[in-house]
Amino acid sequence: MTTATVTVTNPSGIHTRPAAMLVQLAARYQCEFTIGLHGYVINGKSILGVLTLAAEQGAELELTFEGSEEAAACAAMVAFFESGLHE
Amino acid sequence: MSEEPAHIRGIPASPGVAAGPVHVYRRVRYVPDGKLTDDADTDAECARFEAASHVVRLELDRIAAMAGDGSEGIAGAILDAHIHILEDPELRRSIRAGIRSKRKTAATAVHDAFETYVRLLGATNNSYFQERVADLADIRDRLIYRIQHDAQELALEPVQGAILIAEDLTPSEILELSKQGLAGFAVQSGGATSHATIIARSLGIPGVVGCIGLMSVETTNGEEAVIDGKAGDVWIRPDGRTRESYARLRRQDAARRRQTQALVGTPCVMRCGTRVSLRANIEFESELGHVRTSGADGIGLLRTESFFMEEGAGTIAFQRGFYEAAVRACDPEPVTIRLFDVGGDKVTDLLTKEANPFLGWRGVRILLDRRDVLRQQLDAILDVAGQYPGRIRILVPMVTEPEDMTLLRQEIDIVQQARTRRGAAVDASVPVGMMVEVPAAALMADRFTAVSDFFSIGTNDLTQYTFAVDRGNPKVSGYFRHHHPAVYRLIAIAVNAAERAGIPVAVCGELASDPEAAAILVGLGIRELSMSPSAIGEVKSRLVDANITTLAADAARMTS
Numbered sequence: 001m002t003t004a005t006v007t008v009t010n011p012s013g014i015h016t017r018p019a020a021m022l023v024q025l026a027a028r029y030q031c032e033f034t035i036g037l038h039g040y041v042i043n044g045k046s047i048l049g050v051l052t053l054a055a056e057q058g059a060e061l062e063l064t065f066e067g068s069e070e071a072a073a074c075a076a077m078v079a080f081f082e083s084g085l086h087e
Numbered sequence: 088m089s090e091e092p093a094h095i096r097g098i099p100a101s102p103g104v105a106a107g108p109v110h111v112y113r114r115v116r117y118v119p120d121g122k123l124t125d126d127a128d129t130d131a132e133c134a135r136f137e138a139a140s141h142v143v144r145l146e147l148d149r150i151a152a153m154a155g156d157g158s159e160g161i162a163g164a165i166l167d168a169h170i171h172i173l174e175d176p177e178l179r180r181s182i183r184a185g186i187r188s189k190r191k192t193a194a195t196a197v198h199d200a201f202e203t204y205v206r207l208l209g210a211t212n213n214s215y216f217q218e219r220v221a222d223l224a225d226i227r228d229r230l231i232y233r234i235q236h237d238a239q240e241l242a243l244e245p246v247q248g249a250i251l252i253a254e255d256l257t258p259s260e261i262l263e264l265s266k267q268g269l270a271g272f273a274v275q276s277g278g279a280t281s282h283a284t285i286i287a288r289s290l291g292i293p294g295v296v297g298c299i300g301l302m303s304v305e306t307t308n309g310e311e312a313v314i315d316g317k318a319g320d321v322w323i324r325p326d327g328r329t330r331e332s333y334a335r336l337r338r339q340d341a342a343r344r345r346q347t348q349a350l351v352g353t354p355c356v357m358r359c360g361t362r363v364s365l366r367a368n369i370e371f372e373s374e375l376g377h378v379r380t381s382g383a384d385g386i387g388l389l390r391t392e393s394f395f396m397e398e399g400a401g402t403i404a405f406q407r408g409f410y411e412a413a414v415r416a417c418d419p420e421p422v423t424i425r426l427f428d429v430g431g432d433k434v435t436d437l438l439t440k441e442a443n444p445f446l447g448w449r450g451v452r453i454l455l456d457r458r459d460v461l462r463q464q465l466d467a468i469l470d471v472a473g474q475y476p477g478r479i480r481i482l483v484p485m486v487t488e489p490e491d492m493t494l495l496r497q498e499i500d501i502v503q504q505a506r507t508r509r510g511a512a513v514d515a516s517v518p519v520g521m522m523v524e525v526p527a528a529a530l531m532a533d534r535f536t537a538v539s540d541f542f543s544i545g546t547n548d549l550t551q552y553t554f555a556v557d558r559g560n561p562k563v564s565g566y567f568r569h570h571h572p573a574v575y576r577l578i579a580i581a582v583n584a585a586e587r588a589g590i591p592v593a594v595c596g597e598l599a600s601d602p603e604a605a606a607i608l609v610g611l612g613i614r615e616l617s618m619s620p621s622a623i624g625e626v627k628s629r630l631v632d633a634n635i636t637t638l639a640a641d642a643a644r645m646t647s
Contacts, residue, residue, distance in 0.1 A: 016282070
């Protein structure tokens with residue numbers, strides 16, 4: 001299992017467009033991927049799950065990866081968050 | 088049947104006036120009947136869901152393809168998200184489980200699976216996420232319709248030239264309706280940030296949302312309606328006077344649009360042959376498409392504040408990416424990048440809060456104290472400049488003394504030398520100019536021409552400092568008057584100094600986007616105006632009909 005903590009930096013939070021990009025990125029990897037916020041955990045490959053996080057700027061998210069390619073998936077996801085969700 | 092005119096005031100959603108016959112659109116909402124299927128039917132119900140889902144996918148792909156043109160990519164991105172929702176693994180798992188384990192019909196299973204997410208999103212305290220419920224309902228209703236109609240595609244009734252009246256509209260509906268020539272719309276629910284509204288704006292279809300009571304107005308298809316998307320007014324059965332005044336407004340609008348549209352591809356050349364560059368003010372990457380569509384001569388002010396003090400390894404690369412995207416968006420015209428222009432409130436905590444932030448630590452005053460931040464930004468800018476020589480200009484904010492510029496130019500030299508040492512590409516002649524926004528700098532402009540390659544006049548701050556007024560404060564905002572001789576006289580001083588020294592001078596404040604003020608500025612000798620892309624058309628149509636002798640005379644009267 002690989003885990004990472006990331007912060008949402010873009011002003012409008014994880015709205016629809018970054019959510020779509022996030023699940024698209026997650027779908028490239030085989031491993032299970034979950035995102036937790038204040039103990040609420042969702043499947044990171046589900047755009048509806050990601051939207052229901054309603055993650056706003058400053059939210060700290062717990063990312064967990066389990067299965068094949070988990071390290072690569074984690075690195076890619078952390079880079080995506082650090083880029084400000086490509087906003 | 089009522090004969091009386093009905094007037095409803097809603098929320099302005101998409102500007103413009105539209106008139107036409109009413110078309111009432113009532114979507115039939117599925118209400119689950121709670122019927123269960125026999126065990127033997129679950130396979131058939133699953134197959135119905137899969138078939139419907141396949142057809143909806145094809146339909147969304149088709150709408151996404153037609154969204155490709157005319158809305159600057161906004162609609163495409165929203166449709167893309169809709170496709171992700173349709174393919175959502177959790178959603179599909181929950182629908183299949185509803186059919187298999189709970190023996191629900193396909194329609195009920197779809198309805199219930201969406202309902203969970205509708206409740207979760209509706210429960211957030213953020214109106215943005217609440218409005219996404221409309222996106223979910225869009226896909227849910229498409230799926231249920233297909234299930235009930237044996238996977239047939241949904242056909243909307245033709246609405247060419249009509250004003251659509253509806254409870255609400257989904258993004259894909261507005262797209263399909265726009266292709267059929269919808270004139271305008273008024274909906275009872277919805278806010279100004281719903282996806283349907285954003286798409287309508289990007290397509291230029293006038294619309295009003297949040298029209299409380301709209302669906303209770305007695306009306307039938309074919310009756311006349313007028314909507315004003317800028318004011319938020321909806322009229323059903325307007326009386327003669329209302330009709331006439333809107334018809335006049337529409338004629339003026341249409342004439343103006345035709346005129347400005349015809350000018351998009353042409354340079355701004357006045358009757359007398361004087362050429363004026365009209366450039367775009369840009370802050371976000373998503374706005375870059377407007378540079379071309381507005382016919383701007385490049386970017387006269389690229390704001391960079393959104394990257395200020397952002398942490399993380401990707402940030403510098405991302406900053407660089409933004410500058411490069413800007414350069415590419417307006418090839419072969421130049422891009423003027425303004426260094427971080429923020430106030431102390433962005434850098435300090437509450438304990439060191441300044442009593443007068445607008446007269447405090449801001450702009451170049453911060454940059455010279457935070458050389459780490461400054462050098463990072465300069466390196467990102469100069470990297471792009473090295474790759475696109477001659478295309479980038481650097482603009483320094485909040486300059487008060489010539490020494491500010493001298494020190495800043497030394498920093499640029501340090502970064503350029505480091506780049507040369509490591510063999511990176513360098514544009515050795517990147518122009519470095521200053522914002523003229525502090526009255527002291529305007530009055531002493533001739534002392535700055537030796538340290539500044541160009542001037543860019545920021546009229547918002549210049550006005551604020553000249554009149555000692557914060558226009559964000561409603562008690563005194565009446566004193567904020569940028570279309571005023573005091574401001575024009577300061578500008579004239581800067582223009583004269585620039586002309587004597589032979590350096591270019593531009594105006595990048597809001598004043599430049601007002602056609603009458605733009606005319607005065609040109610009369611004062613300004614040949615470069617930078618403004619919001621949406622203002623370029625009107626300023627251009629004012630200037631092309633003018634000649635410089637008249638404008639110079641107007642300007643002289645204004646400043647005498």
